[in-house]
Amino acid sequence: MTMVTREDNRAVVQPGGDMIVAATIPELRARMRDIVDQGVRDLTIDLAGVRMVDSSGIGLLIAAYNSLRKVGGRIALIHASNDVLELFRSMRMHQHFSITGN
Amino acid sequence: MTMVTREDNRAVVQPGGDMIVAATIPELRARMRDIVDQGVRDLTIDLAGVRMVDSSGIGLLIAAYNSLRKVGGRIALIHASNDVLELFRSMRMHQHFSITGN
Amino acid sequence: MSSFGRFDCELRSSLPATLEAVEVFFVEFRRRGEAMMERADCFAAELLVREALTNAVVHGCGSDPGKQVRCRLRLRKGRLLIAVADDGAGFDWRTARHSTAATSECSGRGMEILRQYANRVRFNDKGNAVTIIKQIEGGTRYDNGNQGR
Amino acid sequence: MSSFGRFDCELRSSLPATLEAVEVFFVEFRRRGEAMMERADCFAAELLVREALTNAVVHGCGSDPGKQVRCRLRLRKGRLLIAVADDGAGFDWRTARHSTAATSECSGRGMEILRQYANRVRFNDKGNAVTIIKQIEGGTRYDNGNQGR
Numbered sequence: 221m222t223m224v225t226r227e228d229n230r231a232v233v234q235p236g237g238d239m240i241v242a243a244t245i246p247e248l249r250a251r252m253r254d255i256v257d258q259g260v261r262d263l264t265i266d267l268a269g270v271r272m273v274d275s276s277g278i279g280l281l282i283a284a285y286n287s288l289r290k291v292g293g294r295i296a297l298i299h300a301s302n303d304v305l306e307l308f309r310s311m312r313m314h315q316h317f318s319i320t321g322n
Numbered sequence: 323m324t325m326v327t328r329e330d331n332r333a334v335v336q337p338g339g340d341m342i343v344a345a346t347i348p349e350l351r352a353r354m355r356d357i358v359d360q361g362v363r364d365l366t367i368d369l370a371g372v373r374m375v376d377s378s379g380i381g382l383l384i385a386a387y388n389s390l391r392k393v394g395g396r397i398a399l400i401h402a403s404n405d406v407l408e409l410f411r412s413m414r415m416h417q418h419f420s421i422t423g424n
Numbered sequence: 425m426s427s428f429g430r431f432d433c434e435l436r437s438s439l440p441a442t443l444e445a446v447e448v449f450f451v452e453f454r455r456r457g458e459a460m461m462e463r464a465d466c467f468a469a470e471l472l473v474r475e476a477l478t479n480a481v482v483h484g485c486g487s488d489p490g491k492q493v494r495c496r497l498r499l500r501k502g503r504l505l506i507a508v509a510d511d512g513a514g515f516d517w518r519t520a521r522h523s524t525a526a527t528s529e530c531s532g533r534g535m536e537i538l539r540q541y542a543n544r545v546r547f548n549d550k551g552n553a554v555t556i557i558k559q560i561e562g563g564t565r566y567d568n569g570n571q572g573r
Numbered sequence: 574m575s576s577f578g579r580f581d582c583e584l585r586s587s588l589p590a591t592l593e594a595v596e597v598f599f600v601e602f603r604r605r606g607e608a609m610m611e612r613a614d615c616f617a618a619e620l621l622v623r624e625a626l627t628n629a630v631v632h633g634c635g636s637d638p639g640k641q642v643r644c645r646l647r648l649r650k651g652r653l654l655i656a657v658a659d660d661g662a663g664f665d666w667r668t669a670r671h672s673t674a675a676t677s678e679c680s681g682r683g684m685e686i687l688r689q690y691a692n693r694v695r696f697n698d699k700g701n702a703v704t705i706i707k708q709i710e711g712g713t714r715y716d717n718g719n720q721g722r
């Protein structure tokens with residue numbers, strides 16, 4: 221289960237399971253949508269437990285970025301593993317996100 | 323390293339490593355020889371940490387049994403794993419030893 | 425580090441065209457992969473297989489559980505071969521395979537991941553079967569290193 | 574439990590004829606074997622390979638580190654094939670292979686272990702190459718069981 225910690229218009233999301241991939245994104249997408257609908261503008265996604273991200277997972281993160289940008293918000297990714305960091309880098313995601321490793 | 327706990331003419335031997343096989347028996351053989359030379363007559367071999375025994379290991383146990391029998395002693399094997407128990411059984415070792423599992 | 429030999433293996437699998445089946449597949453894939461490859465190779469290998477399988481399931485079969493996706497993995501001489509096929513209509517890979525998604529697009533990154541992580545990607549003419557080659561670090565030789573007794 | 578496919582693998586190894594090299598070999602053997610076979614099969618497989626390798630090293634090569642022992646393991650369709658060969662003089666397996674050590678003998682149990690744990694044991698004419706077949710429970714199919722998400 222995805223965990224959300226909220227404080228004012230900020231939230232930290234810890235995705236459930238250890239992957240953000242095609243099979244697991246529907247739940248995460250719904251939670252992130254709710255959060256933005258509820259007024260969160262500063263979203264941090266904690267990837268500490270995330271071993272694998274695929275192209276669908278990257279798509280979801282980009283979608284979250286897009287919807288936050290529309291309402292003047294921002295998104296940051298923290299605690300990415302080396303493998304995931306390298307993937308994000310090769311897919312040029314740092315152009316949009318603040319991304320840090322662990 | 324093989325561990326020996328002694329009390330009078332009794333001793334409990336815990337073989338070092340997790341195998342009693344061709345490569346590891348020289349050390350164990352030397353220790354068991356010493357023990358019998360020093361007057362131990364009631365020898366217990368604790369197999370709790372032992373994952374593998376091969377035909378050389380069985381040979382060593384039989385050799386220990388033979389030398390103890392000559393001097394009126396006895397030997398018991400304790401805490402054998404299921405795999406090791408089954409091996410001993412199929413090799414008819416219970417004809418000589420008291421063998422118990424864990 | 426001395427090498428004692430060579431280790432080859434091959435997995436042939438046929439799975440229902442659902443994302444759930446893909447995840448079941450990966451439980452075993454990881455268990456075996458970790459015994460066969462270095463950690464960094466495991467990530468790249470899993471990612472490549474994921475992109476190929478997900479496309480076959482979603483685009484090739486419309487996630488229809490009545491359809492099957494075929495997958496063959498072979499590790500030999502330091503090379504991982506990944507072959508994934510479905511019975512769908514295929515697609516125009518000649519155009520799609522050079523595409524790079526705009527950074528703000530939400531989809532269309534599978535092809536680029538294949539290109540980034542694989543050494544070679546080939547489609548059949550129709551576009552419903554892909555063969556991916558990936559050079560693997562620790563794939564074929566096993567070294568005694570300092571694990572000896 | 575449904576099965577998604579088949580998993581085959583083959584290991585070819587050539588190792589120096591020392592008991593230390595045999596142990597280095599088994600470090601890798603176990604890592605790979607545990608990903609490939611059920612636990613009970615791992616013990617039986619390791620025991621069979623041990624008896625064959627130890628005999629090749631000790632009797633076939635006199636534990637001479639300048640000599641080599643060749644080993645091939647193949648897991649396919651639920652069968653483990655173990656082939657071990659050395660360049661020694663061999664022995665009269667026709668007589669030895671039916672031997673059963675008296676319970677108080679300290680050696681001569683290798684052949685009996687092969688007989689007890691294998692489904693088939695064959696020697697070449699000379700007696701310096703042995704082929705062992707063992708049926709394996711969890712060797713070829715992998716089941717999704719209850720590991721799915």
Ligand SMILES: Nc1ncnc2c1ncn2[C@@H]1O[C@H](COP(=O)(O)OP(=O)(O)O)[C@@H](O)[C@H]1O
Nearest residue numbers: 479480483484514515520531532533534535552
């Ligand atoms: N096996 C397939 N069968 C049919 N179409 C496919 C297949 N694989 C890929 N495609 C097509 O190629 C396009 C690009 O794929 P990809 O780069 O993985 O992005 P995405 O899957 O996010 O759309 C897909 O949208 C799909 O139209």
Ligand SMILES: Nc1ncnc2c1ncn2[C@@H]1O[C@H](COP(=O)(O)OP(=O)(O)O)[C@@H](O)[C@H]1O
Nearest residue numbers: 628629632633663664669680681682683684701
């Ligand atoms: N590869 C081999 N080369 C030469 N002799 C062998 C080989 N394998 C087995 N033998 C012979 O067969 C005999 C019986 O082997 P085994 O039952 O394993 O008992 P052990 O190894 O304890 O003597 C050995 O003593 C040896 O003479």
